[in-house]
Amino acid sequence: MTMTTDQLRSALGELHGQRNVRIVFDHAEPCVINAALLVPAEDDNIVKLTDGTREYLIDTHRVAYVEISIHPE
Numbered sequence: 177m178t179m180t181t182d183q184l185r186s187a188l189g190e191l192h193g194q195r196n197v198r199i200v201f202d203h204a205e206p207c208v209i210n211a212a213l214l215v216p217a218e219d220d221n222i223v224k225l226t227d228g229t230r231e232y233l234i235d236t237h238r239v240a241y242v243e244i245s246i247h248p249e
Contacts, residue, residue, distance in 0.1 A: 181236045184223050188214045197225065198243040199234060207232060
């Protein structure tokens with residue numbers, strides 16, 4: 177199952193910098209983002225997360241699954 181940009185954005189919408197995220201991609205290393213925050217949608221329609229120091233651009237079609245922590249570690 178491939179996630180759409182809107183589905184992924186919806187799933188990540190409640191992060192508010194209070195949760196850690198681990199994104200596992202098909203055929204790539206996982207990406208861990210601590211205290212992740214969803215960057216508001218922009219004209220480019222790319223899903224972006226930030227940890228306050230960097231922005232991470234997510235290739236939605238390569239996401240295998242996402243782990244969202246209940247409490248920051």
